[in-house]
Amino acid sequence: xxxxxxxxxxxxxxxxxxxxxxxxxxxxxxxxxxxxxxxxxxxxxxxxxxxxxxxxxxxxxxxxxxxxxxxxxxxxxxxxxxxxxxxxxxxxxxxxxxxxxxxxxxxxxxxxxxxxxxxxxxxxxxxxxxxxxxxxxxxxxxxxxxxxxxxxxxxxxxxxxxxxxxxxxxxxxxxxxxxxxxxxxxxxxxxxxxxxxxxxxxxxxxxxxxxxxxxxxxxxxxxxxxxxxxxxxxxxxxxxxxxxxxxxxxxxxxxxxxxxxxxxxxxxxxxxxxxxxxxxxxxxxxxxxxxxxxxxxxxxxxxxx
Amino acid sequence: xxxxxxxxxxxxxxxxxxxxxxxxxxxxxxxxxxxxxxxxxxxxxxxxxxxxxxxxxxxxxxxxxxxxxxxxxxxxxxxxxxxxxxxxxxxxxxxxxxxxxxxxxxxxxxxxxxxxxxxxxxxxxxxxxxxxxxxxxxxxxxxxxxxxxxxxxxxxxxxxxxxxxxxxxxxxxxxxxxxxxxxxxxxxxxxxxxxxxxxxxxxxxxxxxxxxxxxxxxxxxxxxxxxxxxxxxxxxxxxx
Numbered sequence: 001x002x003x004x005x006x007x008x009x010x011x012x013x014x015x016x017x018x019x020x021x022x023x024x025x026x027x028x029x030x031x032x033x034x035x036x037x038x039x040x041x042x043x044x045x046x047x048x049x050x051x052x053x054x055x056x057x058x059x060x061x062x063x064x065x066x067x068x069x070x071x072x073x074x075x076x077x078x079x080x081x082x083x084x085x086x087x088x089x090x091x092x093x094x095x096x097x098x099x100x101x102x103x104x105x106x107x108x109x110x111x112x113x114x115x116x117x118x119x120x121x122x123x124x125x126x127x128x129x130x131x132x133x134x135x136x137x138x139x140x141x142x143x144x145x146x147x148x149x150x151x152x153x154x155x156x157x158x159x160x161x162x163x164x165x166x167x168x169x170x171x172x173x174x175x176x177x178x179x180x181x182x183x184x185x186x187x188x189x190x191x192x193x194x195x196x197x198x199x200x201x202x203x204x205x206x207x208x209x210x211x212x213x214x215x216x217x218x219x220x221x222x223x224x225x226x227x228x229x230x231x232x233x234x235x236x237x238x239x240x241x242x243x244x245x246x247x248x249x250x251x252x253x254x255x256x257x258x259x260x261x262x263x264x265x266x267x268x269x270x271x272x273x274x275x276x277x278x279x280x281x282x283x284x285x286x287x288x289x290x291x292x293x294x295x296x297x298x299x300x301x302x303x304x305x
Numbered sequence: 306x307x308x309x310x311x312x313x314x315x316x317x318x319x320x321x322x323x324x325x326x327x328x329x330x331x332x333x334x335x336x337x338x339x340x341x342x343x344x345x346x347x348x349x350x351x352x353x354x355x356x357x358x359x360x361x362x363x364x365x366x367x368x369x370x371x372x373x374x375x376x377x378x379x380x381x382x383x384x385x386x387x388x389x390x391x392x393x394x395x396x397x398x399x400x401x402x403x404x405x406x407x408x409x410x411x412x413x414x415x416x417x418x419x420x421x422x423x424x425x426x427x428x429x430x431x432x433x434x435x436x437x438x439x440x441x442x443x444x445x446x447x448x449x450x451x452x453x454x455x456x457x458x459x460x461x462x463x464x465x466x467x468x469x470x471x472x473x474x475x476x477x478x479x480x481x482x483x484x485x486x487x488x489x490x491x492x493x494x495x496x497x498x499x500x501x502x503x504x505x506x507x508x509x510x511x512x513x514x515x516x517x518x519x520x521x522x523x524x525x526x527x528x529x530x531x532x533x534x535x536x537x538x539x540x541x542x543x544x545x
Contacts, residue, residue, distance in 0.1 A: 289385040289413070301401075
């Protein structure tokens with residue numbers, strides 16, 4: 001690993017060295033390093049590029065790191081990763097991708113992830129996307145995440161896009177079973193002329209299933225963001241979708257909600273608020289001695305915290 | 306010494322080209338090391354006066370002098386740096402900013418729980434329970450009001466502007482609130498309030514009335530007038 005690799009890994013996965021236990025580090029489409037344990041097995045796919053992460057039933061308090069780094073310009077990397085979480089397991093999965101694009105062309109990483117959570121299993125999935133180019137290059141992420149939650153399963157997805165990403169289109173599809181719960185905390189930051197699209201489709205299939213999707217985004221300069229959510233309640237269930245956006249400069253945020261109570265026992269809520277930073281928030285922070293610019297930065301930092 | 310000289314402030318009137326004067330020809334002095342309570346009927350300009358002192362609003366005309374220096378054109382940030390500190394009547398809520406974040410920003414340092422405890426315990430809150438809490442709608446109005454005061458203490462300064470500090474904190478004993486004022490006795494403390502207990506803690510009292518000049522004097526001069534209805538109550542009646 002060179003200095004750039006280490007910087008990117010620290011930025012996206014908080015890694016300062018090779019992690020312990022199960023992990024898989026992918027660089028420019030190849031496996032750079034990895035380790036598989038009997039509790040969390042990592043098996044490279046043979047038919048296409050990617051890995052299967054198999055967590056045995058009952059494995060608790062373990063984590064697995066699977067970061068991806070892209071340092072080659074004009075490179076399109078697609079990784080097919082499938083996660084099989086055994087019954088009653090409770091693990092943290094730290095993913096994410098960092099792109100350093102020195103070329104004039106496009107560097108793109110598409111993580112095609114499928115989660116299969118068995119009965120009563122719990123997963124916290126943390127994913128950070130970060131990119132840096134040279135002003136003339138394009139950095140692109142088009143992740144597709146599919147989630148199947150069995151009875152009583154719980155998935156918390158914390159996804160963050162930190163900046164430098166020219167274009168992203170994120171698609172998330174989830175089926176939530178009996179008593180299962182899906183929590184999504186999405187944080188998105190765009191600037192310059194970047195564009196980000198986040199598209200959720202959640203089907204609450206099971207009795208007492210629930211989902212809470214919260215997207216917080218900040219768009220500055222001339223960047224554009226689109227948040228689309230489609231939530232369908234097919235049983236006695238509860239679903240909540242929230243899109244909060246802060247607009248700066250000449251940016252634009254489009255939020256399109258759709259909630260479909262296909263069952264009379266479904267309870268679905270959608271909230272969306274997009275606008276500038278509230279004036280009184282800036283005044284409060286300025287009254288502590290911050291300049292207007294510092295106050296703006298503090299509000300954004302807190303909002304995306 | 307903080308002084309207001311011939312301050313005028315008006316707002317546009319609805320459906321009219323005319324302006325409504327909230328404050329007219331206000332001349333007031335706030336000596337160092339005194340506690341002044343500003344009272345008056347709703348709409349008499351109490352909060353406006355506090356906002357003018359903090360630099361949040363600008364007067365139409367007149368001057369604000371601080372230790373002889375004209376600070377009228379200084380903005381909020383500049384006044385904050387000069388030592389002006391405000392606790393708002395209706396504290397603002399944020400998304401994601403924690404109590405610790407606000408205390409850190411106010412005190413200009415990375416506070417440890419012990420530092421934060423000094424400010425939070427002064428307003429009756431336990432630092433361990435609150436330091437990591439976001440300052441959002443998960444806090445009750447009373448909690449938010451106490452945090453607002455704790456942040457003002459963390460900031461420090463030489464002029465404290467507390468706009469209705471007792472509002473929403475009914476369960477908190479007034480003795481504790483008065484103790485907090487005592488701790489700020491060596492500062493220029495300006496409190497907007499209607500509460501008798503707070504009026505009794507004042508060195509000086511100002512009764513604002515938008516249609517007349519403010520009534521201004523020591524506590525012993527003004528309190529009897531308010532209690533007997535000669536001053537404050539009469540003015541409220543006159544305004545209705």
